[in-house]
């Protein structure tokens with residue numbers, strides 16, 4: 410019964426398999442060693458002068474979306490608008506008026522990372538970006 | 546053989562559970578620790594010091610102080626400008642079409658008596674009332690049907706009685722518009738931004754996007770910083786605003802000393818916008 414295990418057209422099948430594997434992994438080969446560099450953010454003068462954000466830089470990097478979510482919930486639904494951070498500093502919980510006041514350079518700040526990680530938050534469909542220079 | 550394989554699987558399973566289960570447990574211990582020695586204060590969220598509060602905000606509009614539509618215009622404009630309400634009927638806009646009438650968004654507008662108070666039904670109306678323009682807006686009803694209709698709680702009644710829209714949450718189903726007996730709500734059939742003049746945009750207040758419903762918010766964002774609603778400020782004293790359940794408030798004083806009417810009050814929605822006629 411050994412003949413049952415015989416493979417027909419062995420050469421073609423193996424060659425086909427090899428080509429298939431190469432094709433399917435092509436994107437990996439193609440991008441090998443060309444990892445997109447981590448985005449470099451530009452801070453506005455105002456943001457630089459401020460030195461620290463509402464939370465530490467690391468916490469903001471990792472969790473600004475959660476913070477904004479809490480803010481939104483509390484402002485809209487509870488009418489609480491003041492946030493006191495860990496060091497006792499008070500902020501108005503407003504994306505339009507607090508966050509975007511310092512970070513008025515959407516293209517060089519927000520967009521940089523959002524594009525890098527391929528997320529498209531629709532905050533700016535309503536919240537007007539770049540308050541000071543109201544572009545466009 | 547069977548036995549030892551079973552044993553192996555059991556042990557493997559338990560260790561896997563142990564590895565997976567230990568992390569949250571350890572985390573809890575870790576965070577418990579840091580709570581103990583927390584040197585920094587926990588962040589806190591609260592109301593602003595200047596915030597105005599009430600049990601139920603209400604408005605009294607003294608229609609005797611208005612003569613014609615021209616008196617209402619600055620009031621409407623004040624509200625619409627500050628809240629980035631688009632003007633679809635602006636003839637200068639390149640996208641202007643007569644047909645845009647169907648898309649008009651309004652928070653506060655002008656209405657004739659018969660339309661504002663259709664249940665009145667007086668056939669021989671007093672001449673003054675007949676030609677008097679009435680200001681109408683969301684009534685911030687005490688028992689608001691729009692809130693009951695909203696499937697997502699995007700429309701809800703706040704503690705201070707204001708019926709608020711959470712634009713983030715609105716799915717644009719427009720149940721609320723069908724439920725509101727006053728036509729107080731408008732739907733964004735299209736992107737409103739091209740119809741808000743760039744130089745007139747108020748960057749401190751968001752615009753809306755296509756697919757959400759909007760209406761007057763009793764200037765919740767102004768009350769939060771101790772200011773009266775924009776229309777009240779622009780009315781030269783024709784509109785009063787205050788707490789309906791504070792006997793000392795301005796609105797209660799006006800209600801006590803004047804005869805007032807409300808829109809369709811027979812429906813039981815409990816409108817909190819009162820009109821002195």
Ligand code: SF4
Pocket residue numbers: 682683684685686689690691692708724725726727728729730760814
């Ligand atoms: S007037 Fe209409 S939108 Fe306003 S609270 Fe009453 S039912 Fe809701």
Ligand code: SF4
Pocket residue numbers: 694695696697698699700710714715716717718719720721722757758
């Ligand atoms: S349109 Fe928005 S606010 Fe109105 S009922 Fe639907 S989800 Fe609620």
Ligand code: SF4
Pocket residue numbers: 623624625628652653682760761762763764774775776777
């Ligand atoms: S209370 Fe505020 S939002 Fe409502 S109509 Fe007046 S100005 Fe506009």
